[in-house]
Amino acid sequence: MITKMNAKQILEGAGIRPSVQRLAVMDYLATHKTHPTVDEIYSALAPSIPTLSKTTVYNTLKLFVENGVTQMLTIDEQNSRYDADVSPHAHFLCTECGKVYDLQFVDFAYTLPEKIDGHTIKEVYQFFKGICSCCTEK
Amino acid sequence: MITKMNAKQILEGAGIRPSVQRLAVMDYLATHKTHPTVDEIYSALAPSIPTLSKTTVYNTLKLFVENGVTQMLTIDEQNSRYDADVSPHAHFLCTECGKVYDLQFVDFAYTLPEKIDGHTIKEVYQFFKGICSCCTEK
DNA sequence: AACAAAATTGAAATGATTACAAAAATGAAC
């Protein structure tokens, strides 16, 4: 299974020991680009890992974020959402259905400096909100 | 007091009845551009409005957001933060001290279309995270 | 002054996240 390979490679590349639980979470993120919440990840994995604890999902995601292999999205005020795609791209939240979509990163008019007003920029987020195409049709 | 005037004008302009509580919240937001949390707003106003309830602060901010006179910022995963400046500008969260700073909006390379991938864009957020100048010095 | 509508309040419920300590799994040394 190629995604399993990828999950393992990603974790090992970041120096994270690839336990069953960690592999499962990373694999889930890699194959479900829906920006799932902790609950969604837990519910999806619990059947195949019956002893899985929600705390483990929290721990695991925290570890992933700290090691730069996952992004935490705060676009949704209810739940944190997670994305294993850490390349620059934008996110769109539908205020109707609550889904979060990936969007192409919108290039800035100029290259972002390392510092703005003396603040060192480490992470850049582009969030858009509105009505998604699905919800528009209805 | 010019800010009191402004707060009243803003609320009336949005068709919001300017009660004591609402004026106080709007005035606080207008004069404290620190993107305060509900708790910070409540703690600041409670001394001068002894009967103030935290629920009222929640209700009031919800009303302000619905009527477009306040922005809710989800940049901080712990608490929602509020900003009465609804003009386009960016926000910077210091991951060290947790403060949220205003930044100039970074122009995009092209005018943002109304729709992207069929999704209708209504709100645009630019969030940056890193280490602020204050924390860098230490 | 009397009434209806709107706003405020406080207590209780909800629900996401964190803290923590015990149990289980893993890896290294022998």
Next chain:
DNA sequence: GTTCATTTTTGTAATCATTTCAATTTTGTT
């Protein structure tokens, strides 16, 4: 391959932001 230390996982309980809701208070109108 057994022993021991370290890491990881687990479940429960605590925390804390936010929402719900019904009662009370305030406001505007007649």
